[in-house]
Amino acid sequence: MLRYSNRSIFGIMERSPSYFQWERDNVTSVDGFNQVLRDLFDRLRIRATSGGSSRKFAAANATGPDSQTIYALVQCTPDLSKQDCDDCLVGALGDIPICCYGKEGGSVVAPSCGLKYEIYRFFEPTADTLTSMGPPPLEMVPPESNGTNTTITNGKTGVALRVDIITAVSTVSFLVLIIIICIYLRIMRKPRGNFETADISSEDSLQFDFDKIKVATNNFSDENKLGQGGFGAVYQGRLYNGQDIAVKRLSDNSRQGNTEFKNEVLLVAKLQHRNLVRLLGFCLEGREKLLIYEFLPNKSLDHFIFDPTKRVELDWVRRYKIIVGIARGLLYLHQDSQLRIIHHDLKASNVLLDAELNPKISDFGMARLFVIDQSHGNTRRIAGTYGYMAPEYALQGHFSVKTDVFSFGVLVLEIVSGQKNGSFCIGEETAHLLSYAWESWRKGTPSNIIDPILKGGSTAEMLRCIHIGLLCVQENVADRPTMASAVLMLSTNSLTLPIPTQPGFLMKIGSESYRQSSETRSEFVQQSANEASFTDPYPR
Known part of the structure; x- marks a missing residue:
């Protein structure tokens, strides 16, 4: 492992950018395999974080279902503190269910730490049950006599001297090469200007x-x-x-x-x-x-969750994986990328699905770039899709990372319910999804909005996602969680969630009152000069 940067990296824990890799084949007993794997990684994490400043590394194997052997290792860069190493590995372990759920092998590699597991041996075993693997200690080993003459110069063999010379020349050459590259990059680097007027000729x-x-x-x-x-x-x-x-x-x-x-x-x-x-x-x-x-063969999320036939293909395990994947994508945009980006138009049709139904956020035509310390902005040009827009943006043009959080909350409720936010069906009546979810929550019956085809899935996870969705769509911007908090809420059940307050755009339940609200909204749009849309049934 090697890394270089034009800034200080020592003692600084960083998890982005991350790299994922997984095996194609699935395990036969997913729950049993995952339980053994979690226990194995937890023991390895404790062992690795206890390492000193020379190494933070541990590797071992355990017996899984059907007497299958599982091999695993974890590693941090040794300059990290014990707490930073633990935090990095905990984050990497949280990625395993997302990238490698039910797979026979997988790995997560970040700048400060990494982990890997396989059902085949990929490291040399030792007698220890829990082994901290590392390089062998440096020892002075005398050369074996093979009948040839060995020249000693200043206490070193000729071979050792040649190695020293080669090492010195290589080191000097490497430093010269780095200096040349730095000078070249400094010459070629263009001054940064306004993002929206950047010259795309640099992208030849x-x-x-x-x-x-x-x-x-x-x-x-x-x-x-x-x-x-x-x-x-x-x-x-x-x-x-x-x-x-x-x-x-x-x-x-x-x-x-x-x-x-x-x-x-x-x-x-x-x-x-x-x-x-x-x-x-x-x-x-x-x-x-x-x-x-x-090219993503499965088109967009709305083709599945809103389709009476295809929605069956998305069981709760897949839907939960999609929710977490969207959350991690938004977190990357808001916090972990080199830029700070507000997507501005997150909705079901802008979430594409790959061959394995993993979510990928698309369509950045409306995205807004923030400088690293900027927290909010204003605009007179309202653009996006009604139903997913936060109230402070739709009515006043105020936007921030919390406007994306609002859209995410709407999307979570749509995924759990399998219905569109503006046309939630209750028998023969139609209601507003946010309003109905809020009323159901207040009455203690949030399970009323769960898609009936999800029977057999984890009800506790579904109710927790409804809870998180309602937290994200709260009317008060300050009350909404950040995407970092949302990802944490989705990743652990040990965190106690706050009680949500009233959502934005609350409408009375009942077909009569909903139609009146819908007509009022249409009248508002006809009088405005914004560029927002109500529906967008196809992916862009």
Whole structure:
């Protein structure tokens, strides 16, 4: 393991950026395997954090279900304190259920720590049951006589002297190379300007040839069309190397102008997280503006949770995994990335699902960049989707990371209930999801909003998610948790949750009063000049 940086890194615990890897095959007994794995990792964590300043490392194996052997190791960089090492490993362990649930092997690697487990041996065993593995101690071992002459110079053999010379030359060469790289980067570095007016010519390495994209999408044929969003159509394509892509073709009359286009290109290109859609590149050709993304075969979340047939494919384990994945993606945007970003348009159609139904947040055309110490902002241009908008943003233009938290809370309630926020069905009547969830909570019957097909899942987890969702949609901005707190609430059951207060946009329950509220809302929109939308049934 090696690491370098242009800032001090010693004694500083950092978990981002993280890297995940997992085996394709699933274990046969998930619950039994996970219990043994958790116990094994907990013992290893305690052993590793007790290491001194020379090493914080532990490895061992345990017997799982069906006499299957599980091998595992954990490691921190030795410069960390005991508490920082423990915190880093606890965070990494929290990623295991997200990346590697039910898999035969997996690993999580962060700048300050890492862990790995497999069902095959990937480290040398010792006689100890719980072994702290490390490099062998340095010893003076005399060379074996093989019948050749050995020259001694200043107390060293000729071999040892040659090693010293090679080491010295390599060290000097490495330092010279580092100095050259630093000078080159300093010369090439451009001064930072306003983000929204940044020059995208610096992203030449991401630029695709328009003719190649036309060929890949069969000239943007209807057969390749995946959907129609607010800013244009999305097409499936295949590059000449066989890679599948998704191409967003911005329409001529699109509400997304050059500013939003630059936002999405420069913003998403800097983001690397397993719960964010990956931007492969862009294309500018005359009036054509294209964004090229990784292709995700399962489209967007709304195609599943709001579909009477497909929703069955999302059992509670998958839904809970999706909730946690979205939360971790938002936390990365708000806190863990190099930038501080407010997504501004989080909703079910902007959460894409990969082949294994892992969530990836998409569509950063409305995203806002904050400087690192900025906590809030204001705008006269309201843009987004009603129903997911926080009240302070929709009515007054105030936005902050807590506006994303509000949207996340709405999305959590939709995932648990399997119904849209503006049209929650109660028998033959229709209600507002937030209002009905709040009334059910006050009456002590929050289970009323749980999707009936989720029977057999963990009711305690579902009720906890409803609780967290209601905390996120509270009317008072200060009362809403941060995404860091939300992720912590989702990751542990030992944390006592506060009592939620009234949500924003509360409406009376009952079809009569709801229709009146809906008409009032429509009248408000017709009189306003914002660019918000009510629905967006297809992914952008």
